[in-house]
Structures are given as structure tokens and as C-alpha cells.
Amino acid sequence: MDIAPGGNPVRRSGDQMNRNVVIIGAGIVGLVLAKELASRDIGVTVYDGKKEVGEGACKASGVVSVGGIEGTGMEYKDAIMNELRGAVISAGRRKLEVKSDSVKAYVFDRERLSRMFYRQAVDKGAEVVLGARMGREEIRKLEDPVIVGADGAVSTVASAFGFPGINEYALTYKKEYREAKVDDKGVVGVYFDRSAKRFFGWTIPYSDSVVEAGIGISGNGRRDSSTAFRKFISSGQAKEVEGGKAHGRGFASLIPLRTRSITALGNVILVGDAAGQVKSSTGGGIVFGALCAKVAADAIERHMRNGNSLAAYEAMWRKRYGRELAIHRAVHNAYSLLGEGGMEGFLRMGSALGLGGFLSRHGDMDHPSLMLKRLFSG
Ligand SMILES: Cc1cc2nc3c(=O)[nH]c(=O)nc-3n(C[C@H](O)[C@H](O)[C@H](O)COP(=O)(O)OP(=O)(O)OC[C@H]3O[C@@H](n4cnc5c(N)ncnc54)[C@H](O)[C@@H]3O)c2cc1C
Known part of the structure; x- marks a missing residue:
């Protein structure tokens, strides 16, 4: 894949043949999903506007529970800065x-964690195109069978396809x-x-x-x-x-x-911050974003192999994690009040x-x- 002046990807018919899933956003969640899909032999291309993976990742903090980071299924140990x-x-x-006697969470170097996740996705066969910021019009013109918005809190994919906003x-x-x-x-x-x-x-x-x-x-x-x-x-x-x-x-x-009220529309789904899959109590989004990325991989695989509707993604992640996220929301409401x-x-x-x-x-x-x-x- 080449990049045209201005950072936009040049699309070729050859690429088109091999590409099944397009993910917009090579943040933590997009990369977990890309690795999952590539591991299942599903062709996946990730576009990100940044020139380097992890650029700007230090705008966020990196506290993740021990169980939560294990649940991503990714290698992470080299990015640990501190134990909590x-x-x-x-x-x-x-x-x-x-306070506990045992380590409950890690503090991660977010840039390094992103780079490690990127390497793991690419090693499994995902294509990651950097310096490719996608505008709304460009996203609407994508003809790939599945389009995933993993493009963060202010999702261009969500606005391109008219998803409801985050409250x-x-x-x-x-x-x-x-x-x-x-x-x-x-x-x-x-x-x-x-x-x-x-x-x-x-x-x-x-x-x-x-x-x-x-x-x-x-x-x-x-x-x-x-x-x-x-x-x-x-x-x-x-x-x-x-x-x-x-x-x-x-x-x-x-x-x-808050989560978006709709996260799947036709062949487009949203994951991670783009879907609002964040613990409102603390603002932590890595654990549930990654868990929902795995649910997305299951739904996409069934869609690609058996023709099942992608709407199953919405039902699946809400069934598994909706109640837990709702409790976090209630905690947030309580302390806000x-x-x-x-x-x-x-x-x-x-x-x-x-x-x-x-x-x-x-x-x-x-x-x-x-x-x-x-x-x-x-
Ligand atoms: C101050 C702060 C502290 C936080 N602390 C924690 C914490 O301690 N623990 C925790 O678990 N979570 C924390 N979070 C939340 C966590 O950072 C996010 O939930 C997580 O990074 C979400 O990952 P994501 O992949 O969904 O989105 P992002 O990390 O936002 O990645 C989105 C990617 O999409 C790309 N992109 C966006 N638009 C486009 C476009 N149009 N075209 C191409 N590329 C595009 C961006 O360049 C970016 O790389 C914190 C957040 C903040 C702001």
C-alpha cells in the first residue's frame, strides 16, 4: 500500500482483493482486534493518521489491572513501568x-505498550498503514465488507455513518x-x-x-x-x-x-473509545475495549465465514459486559452527585x-x- 501526498492511502484493486476488514485506528483496541483477526486468517488493514504508532499515547495514563491486561491476550511485560x-x-x-499485599495493577509506558501491540499485530499478518488520516467522505467510500471504527473518543467513522453521539x-x-x-x-x-x-x-x-x-x-x-x-x-x-x-x-x-446507544450499523461496527466501552467510574478503557475487540473478532469471523449479521456484535458485547459497564456508570453517577x-x-x-x-x-x-x-x- 502506498501513501499519496497528504498522507492518504492509494487503493489498488490488488489490495482490494485480499482485504476483508478495514479498521480505522491503530490505538490499543484497533491493534488487539487486528491481531485477533489476522490470527484467524482474516485479511485486515488498519489505517491510522499518526506517522508513528504510540505517538501521543502519553496523553492518557497507563494503569491496567493485572487480570485485565492478561485478558487482552497480548504480550505486555516489557512495557511495565511500575506495580501498584x-x-x-x-x-x-x-x-x-x-492496600493489598499483592500486585493489583501495573502502570504502563503507553507508547511502548502501543508499539508492542503494533508489532504483535503485524507479526500475525495484519497490514498497518500509518500517516493515513481518513476523512468522513473517504470513509464513506470504502467498499470493504467490514469497516471498524477504532478511532477513539471523537470517532470520524461514527460521524461518517450517522451513529448516535456519546452523551x-x-x-x-x-x-x-x-x-x-x-x-x-x-x-x-x-x-x-x-x-x-x-x-x-x-x-x-x-x-x-x-x-x-x-x-x-x-x-x-x-x-x-x-x-x-x-x-x-x-x-x-x-x-x-x-x-x-x-x-x-x-x-x-x-x-x-457513556457508551454509544448503537455500535453496529450494516457492515460498520465501533469498538473501544469509539463505542464508549470505558469504565465511567475511573475512565479506564483498555480492559473493556480489548475485551469488546475480541467479541468483535468473533462476530466478524462468523459474518465472513457463515454470513451471520454483524448486528450480533452489539448483542454479544452488551450481554457480556453491558451490566459491568452499567455498574461503573452507577458509581460515576453516585460520586458525581x-x-x-x-x-x-x-x-x-x-x-x-x-x-x-x-x-x-x-x-x-x-x-x-x-x-x-x-x-x-x-
Ligand atoms: C488522561 C487519560 C487517562 C487515561 N487513563 C487510563 C488508564 O489509566 N487505564 C486505562 O485502561 N485507560 C485509560 N484511559 C483511556 C484509554 O486511554 C482509552 O480507553 C484507550 O486508549 C482507547 O483505545 P482506542 O484504541 O479505542 O482509542 P485510541 O487510543 O484513542 O486510538 C484511536 C486511534 O485512531 C486514530 N485515528 C483517529 N481518527 C482517525 C482517522 N480519522 N483516520 C485514521 N486514524 C484515526 C488515532 O490516531 C489513534 O491512534 C485514559 C484516557 C485519558 C485521556
Whole structure:
């Protein structure tokens, strides 16, 4: 495949013959899907507007549960920067510690993780075309039997084919601090701070001396995440950052906080952030995006081999993961409604009732339903 001036792919009839599935977007989720399809001998071409895989991936954070990253079925170990055992959740003057003896999650170098996923997809036989940003018109003209939008939170594929919009996003801002004094590099900080409307502030240690701080905001009205971030940092809550030196520039980005009401239309499906398959409670999208990519691979395979409708994808992922994502949404709604003051009260009550200990033993960052089961089964 050649790239024409302007970065657009030149399409040839020869390529057309071998190509079965086109994926727009070589992010984590598009690459998991590409590897899955290529492993099943289904021809797949991925287009991405970026010149390098992983470019800009550091706009997002890289915390993924141990079970969640294993579930992607991808090699990931070389991209681990740090291991996490717990979190300290703060609101006002209250703190709740949730700590485990075992490693619960990893902090990944997102660029390296993307490059590793890219290599694995290509090694299995997927074609990845970089520097190929696809416009709406171009996408509409694609004649391939299956078109997948894995093109992130603001999906051009979704708008090209008239999918319904995503109802809520978090606007984020994050920055890295070096020479910081991180007390416990195994613990992330979660801050229900008044500057973080309908979301939260966070600190994620990369090592004993490097930490990322970030914030998300949502809701109606004009908001600016960098201003919210400045307020959050100057509030002095994120102690890990104190004394550290801001490194590089900060990054603003978007996290979808709701799933799209439709993710399959004719021969077009959406996966990952494009479908809003994100845990609204935390903004984590890698685990469910990758799980849904695997569901997409099953549905696409049945469509290609047996002529089954691609609408099965929608039914399948909602059946498997819809309830879990809905619980994350309920958690997001609950803390948004409570705000900083209400969360302070909640943490006070939680501490009295031993919530920290319960979460340390049974907490599951991906599957809250398992935790609820344990809670109600005594
Ligand atoms: C600040 C922040 C922190 C986060 N922290 C975490 C975390 O700790 N853990 C976690 O699990 N998740 C986290 N997330 C969410 C996570 O980053 C996403 O859910 C995940 O990256 C989604 O992957 P994706 O492949 O669906 O989309 P993306 O990673 O957005 O990839 C989409 C790709 O499509 C390409 N593209 C877009 N439009 C076009 C086009 N028109 N033509 C061609 N190419 C196109 C882009 O270049 C990009 O490479 C965070 C997000 C943010 C913003």
C-alpha cells in the first residue's frame, strides 16, 4: 500500500482483493482486534493518521489491572513501568486507604505498550498503514465488507455513518513531575476535589521519584481542564507532586463516559473509545475495549465465514459486559452527585464501617459485580 501526498492511502484493486476488514485506528483496541483477526486468517488493514504508532499515547495514563491486561491476550511485560498495590482515596480532609499485599495493577509506558501491540499485530499478518488520516467522505467510500471504527473518543467513522453521539465525556489534563518525593510508589492517589467536576484528580507514581498528576472535568458549560488542573495542584492536596519539577508539557484529552446507544450499523461496527466501552467510574478503557475487540473478532469471523449479521456484535458485547459497564456508570453517577462534600461524608462512614479493609480484600477495579456479590453474600 502506498501513501499519496497528504498522507492518504492509494487503493489498488490488488489490495482490494485480499482485504476483508478495514479498521480505522491503530490505538490499543484497533491493534488487539487486528491481531485477533489476522490470527484467524482474516485479511485486515488498519489505517491510522499518526506517522508513528504510540505517538501521543502519553496523553492518557497507563494503569491496567493485572487480570485485565492478561485478558487482552497480548504480550505486555516489557512495557511495565511500575506495580501498584492499592490506592488512597481522598475527599476534603478524609482519606480511605485500600492496600493489598499483592500486585493489583501495573502502570504502563503507553507508547511502548502501543508499539508492542503494533508489532504483535503485524507479526500475525495484519497490514498497518500509518500517516493515513481518513476523512468522513473517504470513509464513506470504502467498499470493504467490514469497516471498524477504532478511532477513539471523537470517532470520524461514527460521524461518517450517522451513529448516535456519546452523551458525556470527561475533559482531562495531565502532567509528569520528576524529582518528586513519592512516599509509596505502589499507591495511586484519587482526589474528589471541587476543581474536578463529575470526575476526580489523580496521582500515579511511575517510580520513587516520578509521578503523574491529572484531573478530569465533565458536565455542562464551558470548562477548561488546564485551569482545573492548576487549581487542583495549587490546592496542595496532591502531596506527591510537591517539590517535584514539572517535566515536559501537559496534555489535554477526552474520555467517553457513556457508551454509544448503537455500535453496529450494516457492515460498520465501533469498538473501544469509539463505542464508549470505558469504565465511567475511573475512565479506564483498555480492559473493556480489548475485551469488546475480541467479541468483535468473533462476530466478524462468523459474518465472513457463515454470513451471520454483524448486528450480533452489539448483542454479544452488551450481554457480556453491558451490566459491568452499567455498574461503573452507577458509581460515576453516585460520586458525581455527592461531590467533594458528600464524598467526604461517604469516606467518613466507609472508614467507620471498615470499607477500606473490605476493598483491600475484595476490590476489583474492572468487575464491581464480583465485589457486590461478595458484599451481599456476607
Ligand atoms: C488522561 C487519560 C487517562 C487515561 N487513563 C487510563 C488508564 O489509566 N487505564 C486505562 O485502561 N485507560 C485509560 N484511559 C483511556 C484509554 O486511554 C482509552 O480507553 C484507550 O486508549 C482507547 O483505545 P482506542 O484504541 O479505542 O482509542 P485510541 O487510543 O484513542 O486510538 C484511536 C486511534 O485512531 C486514530 N485515528 C483517529 N481518527 C482517525 C482517522 N480519522 N483516520 C485514521 N486514524 C484515526 C488515532 O490516531 C489513534 O491512534 C485514559 C484516557 C485519558 C485521556
